[in-house]
Amino acid sequence: MAFYVNPIIYTLFITLFISFTTLANSTLNMWPGSQYDTSIPTFKQVLGYDVGERITDHRDMLRYFEALELADPKRIKLFEYGRTWEGRKLIYAAIGNSENIADLDGFATQMQKLSDPRKTDKNTAKSLINQLPSSVWLGYGVHGNEISSTDAAMMTAYHLLAAKNEPTNQAILKSTIVFIDPLQNPDGRTRFTSRYYATVGMKHSSDRLSAEHNEPWPSGRSNHYLFDMNRDWLAITQPETAGRIKAMNYYRPLVVIDLHEMGGDQSYYFSPSAQPFNPHMTKTQIDNMSVIGKNNGKHFDRLGFDFFTREIFDAFYPGYGDSWPTFYGASASTYEVSSSRGEIFKKNTGEMLTYFNTVHRHFVASISTAEAVAKNHEKLLADYYEYQVSAIKAGKDNKKERVFIMPNQRNKAGTHRLATLMAQHDVDVFRAKEAFKSCGKSYQAGTYYIDTAQPKGRFVQTTFTQQVDMDSNFLKEQERRRSRKLNDEIYDTTGWSLPLMFDVDVEHCGKAITIASDKVSENDKLTGAVTNLAATVGYVVQWGDMAAGRFLTEALLQNIAVKSADKAFVLDGKHHFNAGSLIIEKRNNDADLMTKIEKIAALTGAQVMGVNTSWVTQGPSFGSGNTVTMTAPNIAMAWDVPVNSLSAGSTRFVIERQFNYPVTAIRTQTLKTADLSHYQVLILPAGNYKSVLGKAGVSNIKQWVKQGGVLITLGSATKFAADHTVALLDVKRERAFKDSDDKSSDDKSKEESMVDGKLFTSKDDLVSASENSKEKPDYVAGVLANIEVDQEHWLTAGVNKSLVAIAAGNDIYTPIKLASGKNLAWFNAADNVLASGYLWEENKKQLAYKPFLIHQPMSKGMIISFTQDPTTRAYLDGLNLMLLNSIFRASAHASPLR
Template structure:
């Protein structure tokens, strides 16, 4: 039970906290159970607080946990704390969101530790590299360095309580006067508080939530307060789940956060989340599977953290659980990414009130303040563990680096990864600079060299895994990271017994596969001259004959050419594209190659081409003759004019926000081309003739478009429009009601065994001989294939279709869900890309044998001509999480080359 002690305070506010304990003699103390920062019982019942540190009530006008704090108020409070205790807290702005909101973090510690913040960063980076820092030097550093904990809050904007908990944590650390744990934390640990990882999503949630509140807050889960409208507050401006962005680092919030973590390398990182309101609280240890490249010492530290959390949760009477649901396998979460620089990291989840009040299924009331308090208590317990185990955690951090380097040296097969940088310059450069952004050492060779018997040209990128980030390289570059065998066996047992599997997220994430980049490996160190690249190293353009008399040709097949195209179109340059490969005196060029004819363009076309080449890194060749030795000439019917299409995308309900956001982001921020978002319902009746391309992201459009909407789109396509459907949108387009695409989804393959038969209320009699027969008897007659959590698959690409110009013969796609489609018949269209055969379809991850059998040779990309236009269907997401860079050229073709092949009515 929480005690009921009256709180008092002095009107005269003087004195600052030194180490969170020492107060000036003129400062009185605020005591316990109805503390300055909360309504009702205290968040830490025994705490006494210094009057010199402002409460949230004094700064914001309300107690923490009383209402959901906005982005502006959060910043206001942290800056007020800094003004009151500048020697113990420092607030640092480190970036901005897409919508221009500030990102801040606060650092709290003793005056001595905080004054050495920059020196601390330098020392941590020394400790992070045993190649430069000997064991004896490391011992000296560990003796003087504080440990550090980074508390991440609110990566999902509608998981609201952690931000308010961050303010309570900061207040408690600065103002609590009778807490030995606070003194210990301040003396031995730097506490980094990132109060709001996703300000744009949080403010979307807050604005929508308070707009629904009436006379009183409703606790009913059916109320509008507890049912967010599309796209909800979980994601950021571009509707990204930023907890999945740590691998591709596409969003500005993630980019800024990665820079800061790489600077300080905090030794403990906690990502505070919310889950369903009927649950309790989750903390470490994590569930299986665990990424095999994580180290025992890190996992042991998590157990110690969990034990201390449990101690305080027992004291406070809070329920909790561990080792269930939330695993530590995928390396691209906010709690898993830091483990690969050596931190001990974890996810915490609290039952969410998703507002100020929520009635649980058992009839109990969950108040917002309750969720804030639980995160606050867990944060303090974690910080205490970090302080108590300061020396061990720092030693383990140094040991991690040693193990990473040793693992690289001991690998006789994949010590070094080499990116030849010849087939896809842009994707290879993007992958190399991405790894540098992660903190990996990447060298670009300045000369040709040999490695393991193979010769490589100047410009190849080299990553030696015998480096501190070597284990991160191994987990992101190897094609397959296996889950624990016992876990896999258990999943197969569950499936055999008709139970859902326990795989939480994707099981395949090899970056070279997703980027479709050639990568070689060598078991020996490579000695070659070169330079270390950074995240900002530009892709160098290649411009030959910049004063061409006849034309400029841009070889198609990578995103430097893609961005050249979009920039040229927006600059008003007239561009053609070849459907087939061709050969000239200047070289051979692949299908899709862009052709900019001097005579058909402005007089300053040479300057425009040179400028665009520089900004995009494209390879451009000027030619003084149009004579083609092989393949189509510039004036052939096998070249098409690419105009600047107007693109519309379905938005709002019923689109899946992650699909809509990722697709729009890839087009706008990776292709650099604008998209107009149109509410899906509007497409049912609107005149769409202004648009040449319409994209339907994944979603169930049956109700929002209906028969009228399908007819409106079909009429628009017949008149020359290009309709692109993605994942579930393809499912709708293929339905009888829509009739836009002549393919059908498949039920799961039937299995041998006894099944009930017959019609009506009576079925034929059956005999069941064993449990296997029983399990077969209870199967539905027509089931969909089992759900796939997320795997990487190999896709074969038709090399003789104009839609795949410049696309490699084989690409890698991600498969999620259970949609498998029968191939389209030749009378209706073409299967332009399809999954490879059973024995070859898997590229990375873990999947059921039945999927391999049924998915083999089924379509991934479908093209169906309709009148003067066409429908193009992706059966899976080509832009998932914006990290399938290897599919970008294919996606560009479906937009720009498809628009060039349509014949809209003029």
């Protein structure tokens, strides 16, 4: 007997059946024993695929979280915390019981009270601890090609909302607010997903040789400006970092987890971290992460997941997403899962690692962490308050460096930048409204100071103190390993003092400062001013900081005629100006110059002096040959393979976003034959260009330089320029210095089948004979090194005579001969070369007095080479003026046919 079936109802039935079947096969097995409320939408219902079946892109991630909020608005709330450079929305979700979600602002207010024992006594704190929920912040996908964490974030949110009767879930939501930042790097993930699915053929390949598993340049790891944003937590240069720091400073989550991926052949990593720990972290914080790690281990054992702890990923450098939160009092850690880098990956063991596997593990770790926070919520709150109490006490007890003082007389722009940056970190920074004395020294009104007797005092100590030491036993072990020719276990840079990197003068005192002061805000603007705006002759801008640098770039972009003095000068016997100072003459500019000058000064914070005379009593006159006319150069930068993407990104960012000047990125292959005649500057970021450019590319660039171009090489690009087959730069890299009586060559011994016998009397003889006589210097993870600057060259005009640079890797160069060029900055003596961090003794000795900045004229153009990268992570602000000179003053000194 036939009967009618409504096609709409039939379709709906089939859809629900498929959804239920898929749910039963995957989602229900992710946390055994869970039953899910059908009122909460699944992946399948919103996106058309189940969890772990496909790599979710940014747009669909937003759709899914919006669907969750629509379905259960009382228990989940979404917030936008910023936009990426490419305009993508950044969100976090707060999930909890309806009472807590209804009063998130009230929760934040109470956490702020708990964060400051100067305002909240112990009795009030105890009451808050008894009332407040605990909180955990789960951050996913800061590296855009570490893909599983975002889908795990979505599954975590779904589980928290839909598994209403699951006991673990109930315990979490009863006492804890879970903050989920599901995708910290939308631009990088979009780059990855679009390229990945473009390579997929008839079926997904598990072969690590396949295009699916080999990303094109640049990878999806970094954001739009190619920053590794897990290293941006100190300088806060990127909008993604700034937004989440603001949110975390608002809520002060007690536990922060940053979820990552690692190599596909590994298993899963979680806390406790490897040695060394930052000495400004507390034992309680470290112990709390061990408790959470142990809870993770329990669930991983239950589900049969492999894992490991302690072996890698230390907690020393304070600029990671898992270390920065510890300095407001949180306990924090990194989690790492083996990556499928696609939908399926064949491990070396032969096991097939699926995308679902990786999502599943991150999901379990997320729920397990939230469970541990809930179980320990009162202890975590109490520990958090005690952290603030002990931080204030530690500051008061510091009789040497209680207060850091920034005099603000030299490098005003840099000092202002550092003061407002610390305020952005939620540090209490003050600016004196009057002159004062501290520890016997006099300071002017406008001086900035930071008292470490505050809740963020440990953060100030770890970022302002010149040296933060690693554990002595850890260092002994590294030296032992090095003696055995084993790789060291130092994970990242070992020196990061912000005042040194920003070239900011800082002094300290062991006593509190009590004077009339204004509290500094992150939004405070650097005030520019023009004295004698109605000047008859023109205007002069003192050179020496980035306010003046930005004044120059803005003036050039507005077609204002600007000169720059190669040497210091004295105007009318009264006013002293540094070498490099800018001169804007009314006679060479339009009638609206006065209005433009006033607006640019206000925009850039520059100090401008109007002058009624050009009578110079010392140094070059306005019309001297030592006063050059500045030009607005067209800047090209090498882009694409083999360029180091981090170097390219940070360099482009510094020029475009800190100098406020445009850069044209040109693919390296194009440079082989491109007509570069309309560019005045070409920058080669770090990278090994030899194989890509070849002889034709080298010849093309060399001819362009000879015709008046300025070639700037950074870091390992200098290695390329110095290669004897390239012969752009007349220096050479050095092998490791060997202080040995045995001067025989490896090459000579290879010419014979046998060599003369030797007697060994100790193990040291064996080690010595085993060494390669032509090996490179030992590799350095990264330290801050002192450099000295030649003060008598136009390229270093206005640059401080002493600066700090990053020294990393093992490239050390011979000085350039005077017949070829000049060494304009060099590393200090062996006993003073180390500014901060840990540097092998042999490297100290060999690095001493070796060049950092090299200038080599070539016909009408020139080559300017930095032996280390001056734009690393865009946090070496103190080197910005040197780089700016290398672009703008150098192009003014080149002599192309115009």
